[in-house]
Amino acid sequence: MIPRGVRYALSGISWPLYALLYTPLALVAYYSFAPAPNEAGHSLHAYNVLLHDGAAFTALRRSLILAIGSAITSTALGTLLGYGLCRFRSPNAKGVLAHLPSLIIYTPIIMPSLVFGISELIFFNLVHNATGFLSAGLETMIIAHITFQVPYVALTVYARLAGLDPYLFDAANDLYANGLKSFLYLIIPVVQPAIIGGFLLGITLSIDDFTISFFTAGPGSVTLPIYIYGAIARKGISPEINALGTLMIGTIITLALVHFFITRHRDRAGQFAARGNIT
Amino acid sequence: MSASASPAAAAAAPSPKRGAISIRGITRIFAGSVPAVDHVDLEIHAGEFFTLLGPSGCGKTTLLRMIAGFETPDEGKILISGRDMEDVPAHKRAVNTVFQSYALFPHLNVEQNIGFGLRMKGVKTPERKKRVDAIMEMLQIGQFATRSAAQLSGGQRQRVALARALVNEPEVVLLDEPLSALDAKLRNELQIELLRMQKRLGMTFIFVTHDQHEALVMSDRIGVMSKGKLEQVGPVLDVYEKPKNVFVAEFLGLSNIWPITSSGAHSAASPIGELSIDAPLNGANMAMIRPEKIWIYNDTAAPKDRANLFFGTVREAIYMGAATQYRIELAGGHSVLAFDTNNQATERSWRPGEKVAVELKPDNIMLISP
Numbered sequence: 001m002i003p004r005g006v007r008y009a010l011s012g013i014s015w016p017l018y019a020l021l022y023t024p025l026a027l028v029a030y031y032s033f034a035p036a037p038n039e040a041g042h043s044l045h046a047y048n049v050l051l052h053d054g055a056a057f058t059a060l061r062r063s064l065i066l067a068i069g070s071a072i073t074s075t076a077l078g079t080l081l082g083y084g085l086c087r088f089r090s091p092n093a094k095g096v097l098a099h100l101p102s103l104i105i106y107t108p109i110i111m112p113s114l115v116f117g118i119s120e121l122i123f124f125n126l127v128h129n130a131t132g133f134l135s136a137g138l139e140t141m142i143i144a145h146i147t148f149q150v151p152y153v154a155l156t157v158y159a160r161l162a163g164l165d166p167y168l169f170d171a172a173n174d175l176y177a178n179g180l181k182s183f184l185y186l187i188i189p190v191v192q193p194a195i196i197g198g199f200l201l202g203i204t205l206s207i208d209d210f211t212i213s214f215f216t217a218g219p220g221s222v223t224l225p226i227y228i229y230g231a232i233a234r235k236g237i238s239p240e241i242n243a244l245g246t247l248m249i250g251t252i253i254t255l256a257l258v259h260f261f262i263t264r265h266r267d268r269a270g271q272f273a274a275r276g277n278i279t
Numbered sequence: 280m281s282a283s284a285s286p287a288a289a290a291a292a293p294s295p296k297r298g299a300i301s302i303r304g305i306t307r308i309f310a311g312s313v314p315a316v317d318h319v320d321l322e323i324h325a326g327e328f329f330t331l332l333g334p335s336g337c338g339k340t341t342l343l344r345m346i347a348g349f350e351t352p353d354e355g356k357i358l359i360s361g362r363d364m365e366d367v368p369a370h371k372r373a374v375n376t377v378f379q380s381y382a383l384f385p386h387l388n389v390e391q392n393i394g395f396g397l398r399m400k401g402v403k404t405p406e407r408k409k410r411v412d413a414i415m416e417m418l419q420i421g422q423f424a425t426r427s428a429a430q431l432s433g434g435q436r437q438r439v440a441l442a443r444a445l446v447n448e449p450e451v452v453l454l455d456e457p458l459s460a461l462d463a464k465l466r467n468e469l470q471i472e473l474l475r476m477q478k479r480l481g482m483t484f485i486f487v488t489h490d491q492h493e494a495l496v497m498s499d500r501i502g503v504m505s506k507g508k509l510e511q512v513g514p515v516l517d518v519y520e521k522p523k524n525v526f527v528a529e530f531l532g533l534s535n536i537w538p539i540t541s542s543g544a545h546s547a548a549s550p551i552g553e554l555s556i557d558a559p560l561n562g563a564n565m566a567m568i569r570p571e572k573i574w575i576y577n578d579t580a581a582p583k584d585r586a587n588l589f590f591g592t593v594r595e596a597i598y599m600g601a602a603t604q605y606r607i608e609l610a611g612g613h614s615v616l617a618f619d620t621n622n623q624a625t626e627r628s629w630r631p632g633e634k635v636a637v638e639l640k641p642d643n644i645m646l647i648s649p
Contacts, residue, residue: 167382170349173369174376175396175443181370185399189386 025249032242046239056244059227062138063207066223070145071202077146078153078202079195081105083187085154086161087169105151105158113148117215120144124216136218144216145206152205153198160194161187193263200259204252224248296361298325298450298483300346305355307341315341317507318355323485324500325360328477330486332494333504334530339487342504343453346485348372360450370399375444376453379460381436383428389439390415390424396447414446417476434465445476451483458493470497491531495519503527520569524648528567533604535573535615536647539566545641551613555586555641563646570604572643573617575629581636587644590636591615593629603628607637 002010036045050056085101096103108116124140127133134140168190172182188195210225217226224244231241300323307316316338323329331339344350346357348369357364364372375396383392390411397407415421418438423431431439437457444452454473458466474497477484488494494501495515502512503526511523522528525536539547541560546553549566556566576582578590594614595606598621605617615637621628629635 164385165380165382167378167380168384170344170347170369170376171378171382171384172395172399173349174347174374175447176370176399177395178368178370181399185395186384186386190384192386 028242028245028249031237032239032246034239034242046243050240050243053240055222056224056227056240059222059224062221063224066138066141066145066213067203067206070142070149070206071199073142074146074149074202075153075195075199078150078198079157079191081150081154082157082194083161083183083191085158105154108148108151109155113209113211116148117144117212120147120212121215136216136221138218138221140216140218141213141221141223144212145209148209148212149202149205152201153195156194156198156201157191160191164190196262197259200255204255207248207252296325298360299323300451300483300485301356301358301361302342302346303356303358305342305345305352305357307338307345307350308353314338314507316345316352319504319507319509321502321509321512323483326481326483327499328474328484328486328497330488330494330498330501331504332488332491332501332530335489337504338507339504340455343376343455343485343487346451347374347376347453373450374453375447375449375451376455377437377440377444377457379456381428381440381457383436383439383443385428388425388427389420389431392428392439393442393446395443400447410446411442414442418442418445418472433461434469437461437469441473441476445480445482448480449482451485452477454484454486456488457486459488459490466493473497495531503530505530521645522567522647525565525567528645528647533570533616533618534567535570536565536567537613538564540564551589551609551611551615554639554644556644556646557642558644558646560646563648565647565649567645567647568639568643570616571602571618572640573615574638574640575605575607575617575619576636576638578634578636582638585638586641587639588636589615589639590634593631593633593635596629596631605629607635609637 032046033042033044034046035041036043039045085105089101120140120143121136124134124136124143128135134143168186169182172186177185207224210229213223214226214229217223222230228241228244231238300321302319302321302323305316305319306314308314319338319342331342333339341350345352346359346364348364348367359372359374384395387395393414394407394411397410402410412421415424418441420435420438420442423435423439428436428439440457457473458469461469470493473484473486486494486497498515500512500514501518503510503518505526511518511527518527519531522531522534528534528536537549537551537554539549539554539556539560541547541562542553545557545560546555547560547566548554554566581588581590589609591607591609593605594608595604597604600621602618602620605619607615607617609615617637619628
């Protein structure tokens with residue numbers, strides 16, 4: 001039992017923390033409603049300017065293509081990887097070997113994105129110089145984004161599968177399902193929430209990413225974060241940038257809420273089931 | 280719903296051996312350890328209720344998993360209905376398993392769980408629904424058809440797991456400690472139900488358990504396993520009454536076991552004294568008698584002319600309801616365990632400190648090996 005005093009102190013600390021986390025976001029939103037030039041009072045002027053900024057929209061469209069394209073691919077690959085890691089664990093492996101698969105997955109996650117981005121850049125340059133393929137541009141960015149998203153998806157899927165009764169796989173096998181049928185009729189439906197979660201996480205990571213995109217982008221493939229960076233570098237933080245930031249915050253919060261409600265729905269079903277089990 | 284009613288099944292194995300299993304020299308060694316199953320030979324007859332009994336880690340589950348096809352034997356052959364299973368993967372064997380954890384699919388409801396096997400085999404919806412409904416009716420779980428597995432109690436899950444195996448009309452049903460997670464009352468109910476189901480469907484049931492009581496109640500025959508080897512195989516009565524060795528004798532119940540050295544055709548010296556034994560001694564060096572085979576008398580009323588009559592004092596009396604278990608210390612200091620049914624008024628049972636005589640009838644003494 002935590003003493004009451006400590007509990008009050010902890011909740012006292014938590015509120016300033018929340019303030020620290022969310023005030024900057026609120027400020028961005030606030031400044032996006034800045035008054036139009038030579039006028040007073042709040043306005044939607046910045047949004048209007050943004051709406052007519054062709055370059056921003058091109059960047060947004062490119063970001064979305066990049067995010068959705070890489071998230072779909074990495075979800076498929078990550079699901080397979082997570083499944084493989086769980087299903088074909090070697091029961092007799094010892095020491096480093098036993099942890100090799102998770103080391104392989106975790107390394108890209110803990111790797112600083114700066115290192116990751118530079119190594120991708122060097123790699124693509126090498127391939128391009130040797131073969132002529134993969135000149136820097138949207139396709140190299142998609143490949144780079146797939147690479148850094150796959151571990152996240154694999155981890156979510158792996159965590160879900162590792163929490164299952166291992167005899168489920170035997171049971172499917174026992175009931176006339178071969179490997180492919182087990183995958184389609186047992187694994188996919190059971191890990192579906194994890195797959196959706198991994199996909200949404202992938203999109204978020206991709207839209208958010210600056211460093212890796214920056215190193216792998218070509219001259220004609222400016223994405224939204226790169227565009228924002230360029231705009232700030234040129235003329236400082238303008239109301240349009242704030243408006244863009246506000247729209248992105250709104251989108252991300254919406255996605256997070258969707259994810260929350262999907263998983264909460266599942267959890268509630270599970271809780272109900274658990275209660276039914278006790279009686 | 281007899282097994283022969285299924286056209287597919289009749290075509291697969293017209294011979295009377297349908298459901299018989301031959302296990303020949305099966306060995307399974309997990310890397311870097313002692314064999315889990317060590318050169319086991321076993322014939323399981325078609326349509327019998329066979330129990331593999333043994334302590335945890337004795338290899339009984341590994342043997343079961345090799346019959347199902349989840350484990351590959353390192354040596355030996357398994358024949359199901361006369362057919363070598365070497366190249367037949369688990370999903371092609373006419374064998375279905377009831378798992379200890381039930382392993383019901385969490386994303387499917389009861390009906391879909393039961394129908395899973397038929398769906399994978401490509402049985403079309405109307406036929407599938409008919410068979411699923413029939414088996415749910417038989418196991419009285421129809422009212423849960425649309426519930427998810429997580430919403431069921433332990434006993435209901437057990438029934439669903441059983442239905443999911445039986446609905447496929449397999450040649451053999453494998454049951455891996457299916458009742459061990461249930462409370463005593465429910466376990467007794469389901470034991471009876473399982474037996475009734477097995478007799479009605481005529482399928483071969485192979486049941487794995489570490490509970491000797493369960494094995495005795497349910498089985499036609501028992502195979503007792505220890506450390507990867509089959510110690511004894513036989514009808515329930517034989518295994519209990521005439522155990523081959525000390526392990527089997529002790530695993531199936533309480534027993535009095537003494538080393539003996541023969542001193543005549545039907546007599547042997549033992550730590551408690553000279554014993555008359557009906558069975559031919561043939562150089563045996565261990566004797567065993569079950570506690571319930573020992574007769575207890577008041578020392579004054581003992582029939583002194585009988586063979587194997589020993590005098591002693593009651594040291595412990597453990598009341599167990601229907602019977603009382605006594606530990607009687609004999610004159611030489613050795614103790615004998617004896618059961619006596621409480622068929623008298625309670626005042627007339629023996630109490631610690633009372634002088635008694637015990638009679639070990641010569642035909643109740645069994646010879647075993649160490």
